[in-house]
Amino acid sequence: MSTEFPERSSVTLSAFDEIVAAVPALLGFYPCDSLVVIAVRERQLVCSARVDLSVARSSATEVCKRMRASLRSEQLTGLVLVVVTSGSETSEPPPEAEVVNAVRDGFERRGLPVKHCLWTAAIRQGTQWRCYHHPDCSGFVADPGNSPLAAAAVLVGKAAHVSREDLAASLAPADEGVLVRRGAEILAAALRADGQQREPAALLRLVDSAIEDACSDRLPQSDAEIVELAVALSDPAVRDACLVQADEARANAAEALWAHLVRELPAPERAEPACLLAVAACLGGNGALARIALERAVEADPEHTLARLLTAASTLPPWKVRPVLERTSSEARAALQPRAGCSR
Known part of the structure; x- marks a missing residue:
């Protein structure tokens, strides 16, 4: 099951044409053979969840139980079910x-x-959608790329991918030769330290500086920069201080940086930015990306403590885990006495 929790409740949709068209922006990809559950408050989207149809067919009761535990329920006026299948x-x-x-x-x-149940063969402009329980209720899907929710996503650089596979491919690792070279350089850096590690506060400043650069769309490219960041994030205190960012602009920049490092770092070092990406994606409403990032973290280091903890907590909605993550990050950051962040 893949559960998404976009915190975009200020976006209001006015018709089923727009609701169906908004699904890719909610999920981060264009689904197929899926059951999508959208929780609404009046005409505002509050959160959503998605499950493969094969899972829903095998156990509708279990699907409802798990989704009910995940969906934010305060002041909801109902649910809209959207089935996407040929x-x-x-x-x-x-x-x-x-x-x-x-x-x-x-x-x-x-x-x-459940207020409405809709079906469409595909979320594509002009494709027909129909209601299950009202034979005369039907229409045509609006342009998914121009829905209000998609527009909001594009503004923060989160346009939907073609499929979940396409989303996963966006985190594909760099050339194997590059990863091997960087792995050797990370090892050499550890050997050069010879037990004399840099102060965690200095390491955090290094990561903060990289996030500030990402605020201006500058991501590290050289081996030296990427290796330095790998060494910095290997310190648990530094990594924990980076779990939650101070504002939305910084959070979006950090998410871009973590995704970049997931692609550019070898295992096991890849696990650290992958965990940070999972947290950022989850809190930002992209549950599909969060789960893929966790998969990358566990693949890179099957015994990684934070990856295992995040995997265990992955069935919980962000509004439940956010306070814990914020407290952990704030306490780690305060202990390291970091400098102020950037704005954008």
């Missing part, structure tokens, strides 16, 4: 009606009313 535009009812009815009943037994 099928006939004229069949009555639309495809996967049994799954939809089972999920709808499961949510309503748990106190979450």
Whole structure:
């Protein structure tokens, strides 16, 4: 199951055409063979969750139980279910009606009313969408690239990927020869230290400086810069201080930096930025990217403590884990007495 929690409740959508078109921006990719659950307050999107249809078919009860625990429930006025899968535009009812009815009943037994259930073969402009329980209710998907939610995502550099596979490919590692070279340089840096490590406060300033550069769309490119950042993030206190950023601009810049380092660092050092990326993506509303980042972290270092903790907590919604992460980051940062961050 993939659960997303975009904190964009200020974006208001006015019609089903727009709601269906907004799904890729909610998830971070264009889904297929998926059941998407959108929680709404009046006409505002509060949060969403996605599950493979194959999972929903096998256990609608378990899907509702897990999603109900994840969705923010305060002041919700209801849910909208969107099924994305191939099928006939004229069949009555639309495809996967049994799954939809089972999920709808499961949510309503748990106190979450399902207001509308929609189907579309694909989230593509002009594709027909239909209602499951109102035969005369249908329309055509608006342009996903121009939906209000997509526009908000583009402003912060978070346009939707074509698929989850495409999203995963965006974190593909650099050339193997480059990674081997950098791995050797990281080892050499550790040997040169000969037990004389740099002060964690100085290491944090190095990372902060890289985030400030990322605020201006400058990411580290040289081996020396990337190796230095790998060494800095290997200090748990420095890494913990970077878990949560001071403001949205800095958070977006940090997320870009962590993703860059995931691609540019070898294992096991890749695990540190991968964990930071997972946290940033989760708190920023991109649950799919958060899970892929955690996969990268565990692949890089199967025994990585933070990666295992984050994996265990991945079923919890960000509004529950955010206070813990903020406290951990704030205490680590205060202990290291870092300098002030950037603004943008």
